[in-house]
Amino acid sequence: MSLAAVPTTTVDPFSPEVLADPLPFQERLREAGPVVYLTSHGVHAFGRHEQVHAALTNWQGLQSGAGVGLSNFRLEKPWRPPSLLLESDPPRHDAPRRVLSAVLGPRVLRSLRERWSADAEALVDEVLAGPDEFDAVPALAEAFPLRVFPDAVGLGPDGRENLLPYGNHLFNAFGPANALVEAGRPRAPELGARVAGQCAREALSGDGFGAAVWAAADRGEITPEQAPLVVRSLLSAGIDTTVHGLAAVLHAFATHPAQWRRLRERPQLARVAFDEAVRWQSPVQTFFRTATRDVEIGGTVIPDGGKVLMFLGAANRDPRRWADPDAFDLGRDPSGHVGFGMGLHQCVGQHVARLEAEALLTALAARVASIRQVGDGERQLNNTLRAWASIPVRVHRA
Amino acid sequence: MTRQYSLCGNRWDAETYRVGVLREVAGRGGSAYVHDVLAVGDLVGLGGPRNNFPLVPASRYLFVAGGIGITPLLPMVHQAELLGADWTLVYGGRTRGSMAFLDELAVHGERVHVVPQDECGLIDLPRWLGAPDPATKVYCCGPGPLLDAVERICAAWPPFALRTERFVAREQGAPSRTTPFDVELARTGGTVTVPPDLSVLEALGKAGVEVLSSCRQGLCGTCETDVLAGLPEHRDSILDDAERAAGDCMFVCVSRSLGDRLVLDL
Numbered sequence: 001m002s003l004a005a006v007p008t009t010t011v012d013p014f015s016p017e018v019l020a021d022p023l024p025f026q027e028r029l030r031e032a033g034p035v036v037y038l039t040s041h042g043v044h045a046f047g048r049h050e051q052v053h054a055a056l057t058n059w060q061g062l063q064s065g066a067g068v069g070l071s072n073f074r075l076e077k078p079w080r081p082p083s084l085l086l087e088s089d090p091p092r093h094d095a096p097r098r099v100l101s102a103v104l105g106p107r108v109l110r111s112l113r114e115r116w117s118a119d120a121e122a123l124v125d126e127v128l129a130g131p132d133e134f135d136a137v138p139a140l141a142e143a144f145p146l147r148v149f150p151d152a153v154g155l156g157p158d159g160r161e162n163l164l165p166y167g168n169h170l171f172n173a174f175g176p177a178n179a180l181v182e183a184g185r186p187r188a189p190e191l192g193a194r195v196a197g198q199c200a201r202e203a204l205s206g207d208g209f210g211a212a213v214w215a216a217a218d219r220g221e222i223t224p225e226q227a228p229l230v231v232r233s234l235l236s237a238g239i240d241t242t243v244h245g246l247a248a249v250l251h252a253f254a255t256h257p258a259q260w261r262r263l264r265e266r267p268q269l270a271r272v273a274f275d276e277a278v279r280w281q282s283p284v285q286t287f288f289r290t291a292t293r294d295v296e297i298g299g300t301v302i303p304d305g306g307k308v309l310m311f312l313g314a315a316n317r318d319p320r321r322w323a324d325p326d327a328f329d330l331g332r333d334p335s336g337h338v339g340f341g342m343g344l345h346q347c348v349g350q351h352v353a354r355l356e357a358e359a360l361l362t363a364l365a366a367r368v369a370s371i372r373q374v375g376d377g378e379r380q381l382n383n384t385l386r387a388w389a390s391i392p393v394r395v396h397r398a
Numbered sequence: 399m400t401r402q403y404s405l406c407g408n409r410w411d412a413e414t415y416r417v418g419v420l421r422e423v424a425g426r427g428g429s430a431y432v433h434d435v436l437a438v439g440d441l442v443g444l445g446g447p448r449n450n451f452p453l454v455p456a457s458r459y460l461f462v463a464g465g466i467g468i469t470p471l472l473p474m475v476h477q478a479e480l481l482g483a484d485w486t487l488v489y490g491g492r493t494r495g496s497m498a499f500l501d502e503l504a505v506h507g508e509r510v511h512v513v514p515q516d517e518c519g520l521i522d523l524p525r526w527l528g529a530p531d532p533a534t535k536v537y538c539c540g541p542g543p544l545l546d547a548v549e550r551i552c553a554a555w556p557p558f559a560l561r562t563e564r565f566v567a568r569e570q571g572a573p574s575r576t577t578p579f580d581v582e583l584a585r586t587g588g589t590v591t592v593p594p595d596l597s598v599l600e601a602l603g604k605a606g607v608e609v610l611s612s613c614r615q616g617l618c619g620t621c622e623t624d625v626l627a628g629l630p631e632h633r634d635s636i637l638d639d640a641e642r643a644a645g646d647c648m649f650v651c652v653s654r655s656l657g658d659r660l661v662l663d664l
Contacts, residue, residue, distance in 0.1 A: 060411075091453070219558045226455065
């Protein structure tokens with residue numbers, strides 16, 4: 001099939017207007033065809049679940065090692081040393097992925113469940129001791145991951161304030177060099193250096209995820225040179241994503257009172273609720289891949305070296321895959337959503353995120369009879385993340 | 399019948415799995431079935447691949463293969479080549495004619511040392527493994543006596559330098575307990591008593607608790623079960639020392655309990 005047969009759009013999906021409300025653009029993208037050429041950035045894009053899924057699981061034909069943003073590492077120097085996980089391919093990807101999967105495996109997390117539940121209960125009690133109206137983003141969505149995750153990694157007390165700005169810039173930098181990237185650029189080298197410093201063995205406590213990564217290096221499963229970069233992956237991918245995942249589920253419940261009542265009746269729905277919110281809001285909206293050869297997807301040949309853009313958020317609302325896709329519904333089985341990716345690079349920390357969400361939602365459901373959003377709230381624009389700066393809510397205690 | 403074979407094909411070909419199966423005259427019938435009954439075009443079921451024998455990063459690799467033990471090492475050779483590592487393969491077998499994949503390995507030239515026993519005798523292990531080298535990882539797969547010999551020599555090497563995979567179970571002494579113990583089922587509730595003459599897997603099966611298993615020799619890893627409390631007595635050939643010390647999983651086909659009670663995630 002020739003390029004002329006592929007529908008095109010001139011709309012820039014990273015423009016402030018689309019980032020502020022991506023849903024209308026994503027619908028047009030899905031309905032235009034299985035593959036759409038974005039003239040704004042010279043890339044092919046997928047908005048339907050079938051093609052996004054196919055692209056995510058085709059690591060042989062669509063590589064990550066040339067970067068998962070717009071920048072092609074074959075042609076451009078990355079702004080930071082590339083991730084050994086996110087921005088690498090087999091065989092180099094194998095050992096770091098294997099180590100981090102074990103460090104963050106369900107078995108390890110079981111030991112954190114009780115502590116995190118107690119932490120969530122304490123945080124919710126603190127928040128509920130204050131006014132009935134508060135901003136759920138700083139009070140809960142940011143506060144909870146920042147309370148439990150850096151401790152679980154084993155970070156020292158200093159420098160934790162760098163984690164959110166670092167993550168925000170990192171996720172902006174996957175997009176084009178627009179105003180969002182420019183705004184983050186001045187601090188990027190300093191933040192990158194500070195976060196790198198937190199990944200050294202001596203900067204980490206002896207009992208966290210970070211120490212477990214270094215222990216794997218001691219057993220030869222990764223090299224000592226790889227260890228700090230694997231720890232860095234925890235800090236890059238483990239905070240902002242979870243913050244905005246929690247913000248998504250809090251926004252969902254604060255605008256769907258019937259679903260909140262449902263959770264209160266059956267608190268074990270907390271896990272389904274989180275995945276449904278990740279499907280519905282897709283905190284990580286997009287990732288790129290690079291064709292390793294001429295690759296056919298959805299009837300279009302992506303040329304060797306060409307970048308493709310996968311719209312995870314669009315796939316998660318594709319009516320070809322989901323009944324009533326725009327509804328946030330705890331009665332749905334959200335399995336198969338691509339909000340955590342799919343295939344070889346699927347989010348290695350997804351069990352951590354689910355455990356954090358389950359702890360926080362369970363604590364809230366036991367203490368809050370109703371939670372309602374007051375006003376529209378405020379989005380935080382980011383080239384990759386669908387993020388919230390502010391979700392004002394009013395609660396009634398149970 | 400369920401059997402485990404090393405995938406020895408090309409991972410970059412997403413549509414094909416390749417295995418190499420040696421006909422084992424004294425085996426349990428799996429390899430004879432593959433050779434005598436299976437025909438081109440037959441459909442076989444398969445489970446997802448697992449990896450108990452991963453290639454860890456190193457600047458140099460020494461691969462030691464005995465007979466059909468070449469199969470898991472073939473993709474490692476390919477990967478070492480892709481990674482630009484310095485590698486050597488020493489491949490022993492009974493006769494040149496009995497050794498699989500020689501043609502495929504020929505492209506690597508002098509990196510591959512073929513040692514047919516009828517021409518050259520056994521692999522001269524002290525020659526290849528004589529001087530411990532901290533930059534080298536040693537990967538060995540083959541018959542038990544070869545693995546035992548490599549393990550003896552590599553005792554002088556840095557810890558974790560040697561990585562092995564067995565397809566015949568390691569010799570095990572008698573279990574340390576001669577009295578029954580209880581297995582508590584954390585998820586389904588209930589307790590199963592395991593007498594000395596039954597494996598945990600068998601005792602669970604008798605109690606109606608099905609755990610998927612395959613080799614029943616502690617080799618393949620199919621029956622891996624999470625241990626929530628209690629101290630397992632590991633009798634498998636899979637876990638390394640660090641994994642054994644962690645005590646958070648066991649292979650219920652062979653491993654038992656050191657104490658009176660184990661709590662399993664079943």
